[in-house]
Amino acid sequence: MSASMLSAADRRRPWLLLAPSLITLFVLMIVPIGIMTIFSFYEFVTAGVEKEVFTTANWHEFLTDSFYHMFLWKTIRVAGITAILCALMGYPAAYCIAMTNYKHKWLLLLLLIVPFWISFTIRTFSWIHILGEQGVINVLLLKLGLVNEPIRMLYTEGSVIMGMIHFLLPYMILNVYVAIEGIDRNLISAARTLGCTAWQAFREVVLPLSLPGLMAGLLLCFVLAAGSYVTPQILGSTRDALFGNIIFDTIMDELNWPMGSTLSLVLLIFLGAVAAVYSRYMGLSRVLKGLSG
Amino acid sequence: MKLTTTKRLERLTERYMNGGLDRRAFLGLAAAAGATAGLSMRWMSQALAAVTEVRFDGWGGVVQEAIDKYAFQPYTAKTGNKVTQGTFGDESEIITKVKTATPGEYQIIHSSGVEYYKRYVDGGYNSEINEANIPNMKFVMQAMIDPFLKITPKLSGVPYDYGTTGIAYNTTVISEAEAKEKGAALLFDPKYQGKIGGYGDMTTRVWYAALATGQNPNDIKDIDAVWAKVRENRDLVKKYWSSGAELMDLLAKGEIVVTDAWSGRVAALQQQGSPIGYLDPAGSYAWMEDMLILKGSPMAECEELVNFMLDPATAIAVAEGQNYPPSLDPMKVKLTEKIAKMPAFDPTGTMKSLTFADPNYWASNLDAWTKQWDRISKGG
DSSP, X not given: OHHHHHHHHHHHHHHHHHHHHHHHHIIIIIXXXXXXXXXXXXXXXXXXXXXXXXXXXXXXXXXXXXXHHHHHHHHHXXXXXXXXXXXXXXXXXXXXXXXXXXXXXXHHHHHHHGGGGSOHHHHHHHHHHHHSTTSHHHHHHHHTTSOSSOOOOSSSHHHHHHHHHHHHHHHHHHHHHHHXXXXXXXXXXXXXXXXXXXXXXXXXXXXXXXHHHHHHHHHHHHHHHHTOOHHHHHHSOGGGOOHHHXXXXXXXXXXXXXXXXXXXXXXXXXXXXXXXXXXXXXSHHHHHHHHHO | OOOOHHHHHHHHHHHHHTTSSOHHHHHHHHHHHHHHHHHOOHHHHHHHHTOOEEEEEEOOHHHHHHHIIIIIHHHHHHHOOEEEEEEOSSHHHHHHHHHHSOTTSSOEEEEOOHHHHHHHHHHTOBOOOOGGGOGGGGGBOHHHHHHXXXXXXXXXXXXXXXXXXXXXXXXXXXXXXXHHHHGGGGGGOGGGTTSEEEEOOHHHHHHHHHHHTXXXXXXXXXXXXXXXXXXXXXXXXEEEEOSHHHHHHHHHTTSOXXXXXXXXXXXXXXXXXXXXXXXXXXXXXEEEEEEEEBTTSOHHHHHHHHHHHHSHHHHHHHHHHHTSOBSBOTTTSOOOHHHHTSTTOOTTSSOTTSEEOOHHHHXXXXXXXXXXXXXHHTTO
16 A cells, blocks of 8 residues: 555656646746737737637738748748858867867867857847948958948848857857767777778768757757847848748737737747657657668 | 825815815815824835835937936935836837736836827726826926827826927038938938938838828828838838937948938937938928826826926926927926027927827828838838
């Protein structure tokens, strides 16, 4: 009897330990999503006023209005470019940190985290002083006589992507670093012993084994970039807006909460689908299968 | 702010003496006040003391600094009551916050005039102020009060200042003669492509596009022509700014050389020595701001603060600090020379020289036009 009571307590323990997380998730995620879902079926009356009647008008508008489709596609494109550039820039950096023999490796990792000590908004604003017409680059180019008039770099799609890379690169490097750091060095030594060149050892051993980290970094960068609205707001022109900015304007400018909720759910569903596809096709299982084969 | 029991009783006596309260009601209320004072416990006084501060939300930057320095700080020094402050860059932002907050969380808003006043009323956030508690309202121009009365017979706010959104230009690039000759057409001049700015707000964009197409902004006959002009401007613009601070930054750094701009912010730039000129073209967009008291606020305390802000000495100091003329009637209050020189200042107190947005006309088009502007601004 005592054993069965203990068993019941044991069964409850994981739930008790998980309870704070589950309650937090429920209150801060499930409930708001539920409220947004309800709002998406309300009727917009005028700015800041909605009627609590069931209507599918907002969903119909999203599905039939090419304006929203265009911005969803644009968001996918910009987020995709950002994630790929983060991977191209982040992988070599992560590889170097992981493989270095420098005894103070912690210092390199600390440097990666240092940007997080400064406010994200301030870091984004700092690009105005670098890319602006009176910014460091233009002033330097003008003084060196390389250009006759300032080059337009700010308030473009390029400056938005650059701002997002600035914000997302540490996430990519950390993900890849953890993956490379976890690789058994004996495998690389074995590959070299069996005749692989350094490049072949990297291509055949390090790269496949670090793919989970790279993919996780790509997913993280893509999702965060696709949901971004502050960076395009600060570094882009209105034409460089992403889907997040459309949501922001619908809610904050038009005060159209039903439509804003609908668009928020669309982005949530889309990013959720991307994560699901990653998990199904690009996740660890594929890499592990490759290894076992 | 907490009103003392003595002050409450003084007001009660005053109402009774003025005939606003019958003897029976007066005695009843006085007895209730006495019983409350006699039976009050420690926690009660603490609860009452909680209303020793009022929440104010404004536009930030030099404008709010002036209000804080010349109104709130002296008010706190005089009464010991604090004014908690917040800021917003766009009034829709604060309306969203008000909508999600519990009544009373946001109390006094430095609202940008009649069009927005209607939004608060539509949302049911307006209160009814007791003008008897704001005796300094007698100094306010009637011409500024009337538009609000057309929306609600009982006011929810008090007009406080006014200004214009005119044309600001960099004098090192654009001469005064060129600015005067072209006026609002500067915003559509291809010569300055990539160096033009503008307020990213539907009303301002439509207003100037209407002027550029030769239409009355308060009675637009051909809205398609206006949208075409808005698109034309969009393709020339480098950046639509979204706050006064951003406007000043863009102009000061030379990122833009011409933009529509808030008169007070330009005056602040000029005082800082920036080479910026300003002109109000014919039909320039004029607006008035009010101190709006929201539903659920501690009314007596908010009214007392607003009354303090409307005191001529305070209002003049604030006006000089924020570079916007006060709502005080120049026929009733002697204003300073500095105020008389401010852009948009109306010495007659009738406001007839300024063109304000017709609140009913703009309110009836607000939703559709805001949506269309949001699309055009993003390339639509």
